[in-house]
Amino acid sequence: MNAISFENVNKSFHRQSALIDFNLQIPENTIVGVAGRNGAGKTTMLEIISGLQTPSSGRAAVYGFPVTSLEVQSNSIFVEENMAFPAHFTLGEILAAGAEQYTFWENAVALPLFQYFEFKMSAKIEQLSKGQKRLFQALFGLCTRAPLTLMDEPLEGMDETIRKDFMEALLKDYIQKPRTILISSHHLKEIENLLEYLLIIENGHNILFSSIEDLRHSVLEITGPIAELQQLLTGREIIFEEEISPGILKAVFYYSGSKDKFSSFHCTWSSISDIYTYLVKKKGGIRDVYHSTSSQRNYS
Amino acid sequence: MSITAPPAREIILKQLRWKQRYFASIIFAFVIIQAFGIFLSVMNAYHQASFNSTYIRAHSQNNLFFLMILWIFISSLAAPAKANRKIDFTFISTRKISHITNIIFLLLIVSAASLLSVLSHYLIILLVPMIHSPEVFILLPGWMDLLHSFIWWFSCLLLTAAAGYFLSMIYQLTLLWKIVIGGLIFGVFYFDFMPISEGFQMLFSSDIYLITLSVLGASLLFFSSIFIKRKNGGIVI
Numbered sequence: 001m002n003a004i005s006f007e008n009v010n011k012s013f014h015r016q017s018a019l020i021d022f023n024l025q026i027p028e029n030t031i032v033g034v035a036g037r038n039g040a041g042k043t044t045m046l047e048i049i050s051g052l053q054t055p056s057s058g059r060a061a062v063y064g065f066p067v068t069s070l071e072v073q074s075n076s077i078f079v080e081e082n083m084a085f086p087a088h089f090t091l092g093e094i095l096a097a098g099a100e101q102y103t104f105w106e107n108a109v110a111l112p113l114f115q116y117f118e119f120k121m122s123a124k125i126e127q128l129s130k131g132q133k134r135l136f137q138a139l140f141g142l143c144t145r146a147p148l149t150l151m152d153e154p155l156e157g158m159d160e161t162i163r164k165d166f167m168e169a170l171l172k173d174y175i176q177k178p179r180t181i182l183i184s185s186h187h188l189k190e191i192e193n194l195l196e197y198l199l200i201i202e203n204g205h206n207i208l209f210s211s212i213e214d215l216r217h218s219v220l221e222i223t224g225p226i227a228e229l230q231q232l233l234t235g236r237e238i239i240f241e242e243e244i245s246p247g248i249l250k251a252v253f254y255y256s257g258s259k260d261k262f263s264s265f266h267c268t269w270s271s272i273s274d275i276y277t278y279l280v281k282k283k284g285g286i287r288d289v290y291h292s293t294s295s296q297r298n299y300s
Numbered sequence: 301m302s303i304t305a306p307p308a309r310e311i312i313l314k315q316l317r318w319k320q321r322y323f324a325s326i327i328f329a330f331v332i333i334q335a336f337g338i339f340l341s342v343m344n345a346y347h348q349a350s351f352n353s354t355y356i357r358a359h360s361q362n363n364l365f366f367l368m369i370l371w372i373f374i375s376s377l378a379a380p381a382k383a384n385r386k387i388d389f390t391f392i393s394t395r396k397i398s399h400i401t402n403i404i405f406l407l408l409i410v411s412a413a414s415l416l417s418v419l420s421h422y423l424i425i426l427l428v429p430m431i432h433s434p435e436v437f438i439l440l441p442g443w444m445d446l447l448h449s450f451i452w453w454f455s456c457l458l459l460t461a462a463a464g465y466f467l468s469m470i471y472q473l474t475l476l477w478k479i480v481i482g483g484l485i486f487g488v489f490y491f492d493f494m495p496i497s498e499g500f501q502m503l504f505s506s507d508i509y510l511i512t513l514s515v516l517g518a519s520l521l522f523f524s525s526i527f528i529k530r531k532n533g534g535i536v537i
Contacts, residue, residue: 068534
C-alpha cells in the first residue's frame with residue numbers, strides 16, 4: 001500500500017509556483033530522504049502532506065485519505081523549525097501531552113531517550129538553545145511513533161555528535177516500530193545510510209524517486225580522453241559532463257550494466273550524494289560565473 | 301503499519317484538557333481583573349459623598365464591565381491566532397476540531413466568568429457599605445436579580461467572545477482585513493467605549509430577547525469562523 005500519493009499536484013504562492021505537476025507514490029514503512037536545493041519545493045511538499053497547505057490543483061492523499069482528514073492528522077507528525085509547543089509548559093508537561101494524544105507513544109522508550117540527551121523535564125522550551133530546541137522537536141516527532149513521520153531539516157542546528165546519536169536513535173526506533181518516515185536534509189552524505197528511498201526535487205518537479213539500492217549501481221562516473229569518451233557516450237543519458245583538464249572529459253551517466261566494460265578508463269559508481277549534486281548542479285557551475293567574459297551586467 | 305482514527309469527541313476532550321493548562325494565563329488574567337474591578341469599584345464608591353444600592357450596582361457594573369469585555373475580547377482574539385492553532389497541530393487536530401475545542405473553551409470561560417462576575421458584583425454591594433458607611437442600609441439583590449444579572453453578563457460576554465473570535469479569523473485572511481480590523485478595534489477602544497455598554501443595556505431590555513439574540517448572534521459568528529479559510533489554505537488558516 002502507498003503511504004503517500006501525489007497526482008498532478010500544483011501549488012503556487014502569489015503566482016509563484018512551488019510544485020509543478022508533481023507526481024509521487026511512496027510505499028509505506030520506508031525511510032525516504034528528500035533532497036533538493038533551497039526553494040526547490042521540499043518544504044511545500046511536506047507541508048501539503050502534513051495538511052498545513054492544500055494543493056492549488058491535483059490530489060494529495062495519505063493512506064488514501066485527504067491530507068486534512070482526521071485519519072491523516074491523527075496518524076502523522078510534522079517536525080519542522082516552526083513546530084510550536086506551549087511556551088510556558090515544561091518539557092515534562094509537553095511530553096505528557098504528547099503521550100496522551102499519540103496512540104503509539106511509548107514512555108518506556110521516550111523518557112530514557114530524552115534523559116540520554118540530557119533534557120531537564122523541568123525546563124521550558126523557550127529556555128533551550130536553538131540546537132537543543134531542534135533536537136527536542138525531532139525527538140518528540142520520533143517518540144510519537146506516528147505511522148507517518150515527516151521531518152523537515154531535523155538535523156539543522158545540531159552538532160555532529162548529536163546528529164550521529166539522533167540518526168542512530170531514529171534507525172533503532174524504526175527497526176522496533178517500522179513506519180513511513182520522510183526526512184528532508186542538506187546533509188545527504190550523513191543520512192544516506194539510513195535511507196531506503198531518495199526523492200530529489202528541483203524547481204518544483206520530482207526529478208528522481210528511486211530506491212537507494214537501485215541508485216547505488218545506476219550512475220557511472222567516467223574520466224578519459226574526450227574523443228574516445230564522446231564516441232562511447234553517444235546515445236546515453238548524460239547527467240553531467242565537464243572538461244576537467246585540456247582534452248580530458250569527466251562524464252556522469254545512467255548505466256545499469258557491469259562497469260568492467262569501461263575498464264580502460266577511470267570509472268567509478270557515483271555515491272548517492274554525488275548523484276544528487278550532479279542532478280541539481282547548474283550547468284557550468286560557479287566556475288562559469290567567474291570565467292564569464294561579459295563586463296556589461298545590470299540587474300534589470 | 302495500520303492507522304487508527306480515534307473518535308473526534310475523544311480528541312476534543314484531550315485537547316480541552318491540555319488547553320485548560322495552556323490557557324491558564326487567560327484564567328489568571330481573569331482573576332486579576334476581577335480583583336482589580338472589585339478594588340476599583342470599592343474605591344470609587346468611597347469618593348462619592350452619598351450612594352445607594354442602585355448607584356453601587358450601576359457603578360460596579362461599569363467598572364467590571366469594561367475590564368471583562370476587554371478581557372474576553374482579547375482572549376477570544378488570541379484563541380484562534382495562528383501561533384496558538386499551530387500548537388493544536390503539533391498534537392492531534394483538524395481545522396474543525398481545533399475550532400470546536402476553542403469555542404467550547406470560550407463557552408466554558410464565558411459561563412464561569414459570568415457567574416463569578418455576578419458574585420463579584422454581589423461582593424461589591426456587600427463590601428462598600430461595610431467598609432465605608434456601615435450605617436447605610438443596602439438592599440441586597442434577590443435571586444431574580446442575580447439571574448437577570450447572570451443572563452446579562454453571559455449574553456454580553458458571549459457576544460463579545462464570538463465577535464472577537466470571528467474578527468481574529470478574518471484578520472488572518474489578508475492584509476486588507478488586517479488594516480480594517482485593526483482600525484476598527486483601535487477606533488472603538490480609543491474614541492469611545494461607554495456607548496457599547498449603554499448600547500447593550502438599551503438594546504437588551506428583556507432577558508428572553510437578550511439571551512436569544514446573543515445566542516443566535518454568537519452561533520452565527522462561531523459557525524462562520526469555522527468556515528473562514530484562506531483560498532487553498534491548510535489546516536491552520
